[in-house]
Amino acid sequence: MNPTESPRLTVIGTGYLGATHAICMAVLGFEVLGVDVDQRKVDRLASGEVPFFEPGLPELLTKALESGRLRFTTSFEEAGEFGDVHFLCVGTPQQPGSDAADLTYVEAAVRALAPNLTRRALVVGKSTVPVGTAKRITGVIHDLAPAGEEVELAWNPEFLREGFAVDDTMRPDRLVFGVASDWALERLEAAFKPILDLGTPVVRTDLATAELVKVAANSFLATKISYINAMAEVCEAVGADIKHLADSLALDDRIGGKFLKPGLGFGGGCLPKDIRAFAHRAEELGVGQAVSFLREVDDINRRRRARTVDLVREMLGGISGKRIAAWGAAFKPNSDDIRDAPALDVARTMHGLGGHVRVFDPAALDNARRAFPELRYGDSALDVAQDADVVVLLTEWSDFKEIEPDALAQVVRHKRIVDGRHALDAAKWRSAGWEYRALGRS
Template structure:
């Protein structure tokens, strides 16, 4: 009998995983405790923006291979493999991760697990979480040891999540039995020849934390070099290009700018530091504090540059902001550097008008005090300073002459080093960017 899958949690990760697994031919049942979200998903409505996901969702629903429910009892009866795709946000007032959603899901699911099954964690968690949850499942499940746990961290990039699910560069599984390994090999067999790293729980949990810490470090390294370049009147873009030719370094994630945000990197490196401290290994990760500090300083430096171009004060100054999402091709505004900068300028007296191709609704809910526009030109109309804060392709391709026709003064700060300085300066713009002369 074919393996039947369930996905617990229909956030960004869960919806993507459920739709992709259904598209691979599995019967999939998604669960969430939010009844309104389940209703919308069952009607083919996505609560998030992700390239290529909506057609997969609709195809799964139309084929009958994908359904959604709010019932843990139904999920337990249906599934052979239960994927837990729940959020682990940063605890308020702390660096540590809040894993209560995972605990709540295990406590709701396990009492209904009366037959052999595999529960698979995909969330990013502090090392040691899987060990604890495995014991809880065996204690609460009528099937006892027959209800086994595995850990299978996700490595999705927002904007490329469907591609990363269906064409992963590696699959990591932390398992305790050959049976659990074989089950997951069978689940992922339709993906073809993908490198699979089979390990213990702790290593599987650490892989995701370590990967995010490395990426954050690389981004903050080049932003630290941007600080030095500004002090030395050097060009960080040329510096990064020269470094990228070194195979040991490479050019990916070596683009200086406003820094990282979103729902993963910032909170995950903080949770990693917190967990290392609990384990008595806090000195090993003290460098991540500086990584975090460098990242946050980029936002302050962006505000400073904008204020310089505004003549030393934002009072009475109109500021056009291009971008609200934390990255292009996403509507995610969690810990968005772009919105943080826009809100800070607004608090300092600036008249801020924000435009983003996708994330405006989310931005309005988070910052109703700001003004919002329906196009880049509208956001820039009458502006004394324009800020490019999210590198949407729409903004990269803007015509400096056309935009110049609607602003009050041709002054722009490129927060992502995404524009061609020579082209904008030739059109009469005072062009500034982070880490460049």
């Protein structure tokens, strides 16, 4: 087909990344086929149900299905026949017992798709992978695809923020195209034309650089978070105020305030496993010393969880037998993702120390119950705070930030609150008679 014509797209993998990409591209006007080996997931999406929490996405799924431009299947044969550009959007979790990325799903997707590629096509990796993966996958595709070297591989890393995935897909701040030919670039430009027409900046680069961009970005953000949390440890030692320190740094335009928020630290399915996999891959390549600081970034982040538990213990004079309200389960607000969630880690630790912990989260309760049935859960923020000795804010949902101190005082046993996210106005709560504590603040 003409390189400038609108290509038909397949999206391999319909988890968080894949489903979001498939839905948004269909809404932008492309014919899209979502492909997954999980029949239940395919059926749910085909019936109009998004199997995870993401603001704005259910409405777009309905719109895409009604347009007739979006379908879902488990058939890789159908995918090969249908698609001109095939996006690989499967997960790359951390390997059990290792810091390395698990490429099982990427390998399986490529080996299922490639034998069905009988004509010239472009396969585009979006999954976060160790550098060097694209080179190896290219060889697999050429070996298995009937079209052989007429099938090219490109890499287009994703930069989705959970809770803002629709905006980040349809109006990204940049697109990175890792390509090996002008034809591959033309195909990608055609596949992203509505987005490029908005004036979105594009970086054309090689495959290896495109693979590195995502882990490099996540490593930088993780470093920024751990930096301010390291400063919080210093503030605690000298009686300084981390909030004022962070505010002062944020006003320096060379530094900026984004990701410079002290507190419980980062979690989720990206930053923790990406920095570990990056460090692991660098060690394999013999350049481990260049990113050895990422080990300390990870360690600082882990310490925030233990230090939050210490803060609760200090406030209560011990945790065993105390009633504790845990506000939050998701790793961040506007998400139901509990992967490596600091909130649940803290709640489980307090439970293990004998605390009577009750958890509430506006979106992640079902996931939390399935993963940690040993914890107790409630129906609302005020419900879990009933007769609590302390309230611990662990995920900065706006629902929690909007609760008035006097309203919460009506249900708790003691007016004590630990703000694990620096989300509350300390002066307001203290003036209402609450004992308020936060990491890095006296």
